[in-house]
């Protein structure tokens with residue numbers, strides 16, 4: 001079997017050579033452990049941060065060890081009373097065809113309640129990020145204008161729809177016209193703007209005639225600088241991600257936002273979804289109900305083949321995905 005190791009700490013944009021496929025034995029589970037076979041692997045922008053040897057809310061990946069992330073897997077061998085062969089589980093697992101996990105680190109998932117992949121997307125980490133960041137920090141009110149960047153991605157597409165459910169007017173920013181058409185026509189966003197357009201700032205202004213009450217920031221950089229100029233009084237800015245700067249080699253310096261925050265008495269607050277761990281159950285229930293009622297839609301971009309995992313990860317920075325980007329490692 002194969003594992004995928006990180007073999008270099010990338011500077012700038014990671015390259016395929018920073019990853020290495022390593023042949024190794026299928027590990028054996030000890031007592032209270034299970035051997036699992038990976039089915040779907042989640043590739044996520046936050047993993048870029050773990051490739052740097054810097055202090056963060058989560059430790060860096062170790063060099064020459066398997067990369068670890070969200071995986072849906074099937075139990076192949078169980079030495080745990082809680083799991084049996086064939087059970088489907090979600091865990092933070094190695095990028096490996098097979099890996100061993102402690103029983104306490106796995107959550108059983110039910111493919112009859114939702115499609116398997118949904119547990120890594122709309123009902124998983126990215127759905128919960130949208131839910132808590134928007135509702136706890138953004139607090140959208142009926143009739144307000146909510147702008148979301150990275151709007152056609154996993155987090156952003158859920159943010160826009162939840163804001164619509166709360167009665168807000170939603171403006172989505174993304175990088176291709178196909179993505180804009182998707183969020184407008186299929187997800188019901190009110191307005192869309194392509195941040196790669198030459199007239200981005202003017203188009204953004206035209207799309208927000210009543211200003212911006214909530215800015216859910218997934219990307220940072222120039223896009224966010226432009227949105228920040230349009231804030232209304234008492235705006236709220238959940239700072240979720242900053243993908244435009246994850247591969248930056250120098251210090252990222254932009255227009256200073258403090259004067260805008262002061263003038264508008266706005267709140268800007270960073271968060272990680274882990275802050276809300278004690279409330280995940282509630283979040284999952286609401287998301288699952290909206291899904292069932294057809295009020296929340298989601299898309300996934302699924303790359304076929306375990307061997308494509310590094311390539312898929314790099315694709316996040318090229319915007320290859322609409323909705324959640326996943327790798328199908330094996331047939332369920």
Ligand code: NDP
Nearest residue numbers: 045153154155174175218219240241242243244272273319
């Ligand atoms: P997405 O599904 O949104 O995928 C990434 C998308 O980012 C791409 O499809 C691309 O779309 C866009 N993108 C890539 N490079 C740039 C750039 N330079 N400028 C602007 N947009 C760019 O990923 P997620 O939904 O998983 O994550 C979205 C953000 O939320 C990320 O910043 C991530 O780090 C963050 N996040 C934060 C969490 C938290 O706990 N705080 C948890 C989960 C995610 P396009 O074609 O539009 O450019």
